[in-house]
Amino acid sequence: MARAGLTGERLARAGAELADEVGFEQVTVSALARQFGVQVASLYSHVRSSADLKTRIATLALAELADKAADAVAGRAGCDALLALADVYRSYARQHPGRYTATRFLPGTATPELVEAGRRHSELVRAVLRGYELDEPAQTDAVRLIGSTIHGYIALESAGSFAFSEPSSDDSWPRIINALDTLLRSWS
Numbered sequence: 001m002a003r004a005g006l007t008g009e010r011l012a013r014a015g016a017e018l019a020d021e022v023g024f025e026q027v028t029v030s031a032l033a034r035q036f037g038v039q040v041a042s043l044y045s046h047v048r049s050s051a052d053l054k055t056r057i058a059t060l061a062l063a064e065l066a067d068k069a070a071d072a073v074a075g076r077a078g079c080d081a082l083l084a085l086a087d088v089y090r091s092y093a094r095q096h097p098g099r100y101t102a103t104r105f106l107p108g109t110a111t112p113e114l115v116e117a118g119r120r121h122s123e124l125v126r127a128v129l130r131g132y133e134l135d136e137p138a139q140t141d142a143v144r145l146i147g148s149t150i151h152g153y154i155a156l157e158s159a160g161s162f163a164f165s166e167p168s169s170d171d172s173w174p175r176i177i178n179a180l181d182t183l184l185r186s187w188s
Contacts, residue, residue, distance in 0.1 A: 008046045012056035019057060019098025023052055024105070027098070029053055061099035061116035065092050069124050077131040081179040085128050086150050086177050093154045095156040096169065100154070132184045142184060149180055 011032060018035060019027045028050045033040040048055045065088070072084040093100035109113070112165065125143045134142055153169075156162060162169035 006038075006043070006046055008056060010048050011043060011053065011059050015053050016060050016099050016102070017164055019102055020096050021098070024054070024057070024098045024101035027057065028052060031160045038065050051107055052104065055111055056100070058102040058105040058107070059111065059114045059117050059134075061096070061102040062114070063122065064096075064099070064118060065089070065103060066120040066124065068092060069121070073124060076081065076183075079178065081128040081131060082146070082153055082181055082184070083174065083177050085146075086123065086173075089159075090154055090173065093158060097158060104151070131182070134184070138187055142187065143176065145183075149176065178181060 001144045005065075011074070014035060015027050015032055018031060027099045029043050029180065030040050030046060030050075032053065033043050033049070036043075047056065069085055072088045076084050091098075110118075122143065125146055128146075129139055131140055157169050162172070
């Protein structure tokens with residue numbers, strides 16, 4: 001019999017919180033069972049495996065981040081939209097490091113919910129790019145460039161790579177996004 005109050009959604013939320021505390025890679029069904037004070041077997045009626053749990057956490061994180069990004073870019077265009085999008089990703093990574101890592105998780109089999117959450121991010125970036133009037137294949141290249149720049153910067157910053165040099169990473173961030181805007185405006 002399933003323990004009262006435990007659901008797949010509740011476990012995903014608790015897993016996301018645990019990921020922010022201990023790191024996404026450390027989240028397992030066993031770790032979550034310890035947190036709830038239950039036997040591991042009692043969670044398997046709600047999640048199939050640690051990979052299933054991680055997929056649910058990734059889906060939750062992608063959806064949260066897409067909601068925040070959509071709110072941030074609404075009514076903005078060009079560099080303002082690009083900076084708003086980039087700032088949301090960076091802030092989310094700082095506030096929710098485990099969840100942010102989860103957004104990069106690639107399960108063996110993606111659920112329809114995970115695919116939909118990922119699609120929302122692609123659409124948001126393409127919406128930002130409307131201000132730059134790029135045709136294909138330049139638009140797809142630009143989506144990849146934006147993702148690589150934002151996620152690469154966040155990964156390096158979170159690893160401490162910018163901690164011991166001047167200017168600070170906070171000072172470099174807007175200059176890098178402005179340089180990206182300049183590149184996108186001149187793309188041919």
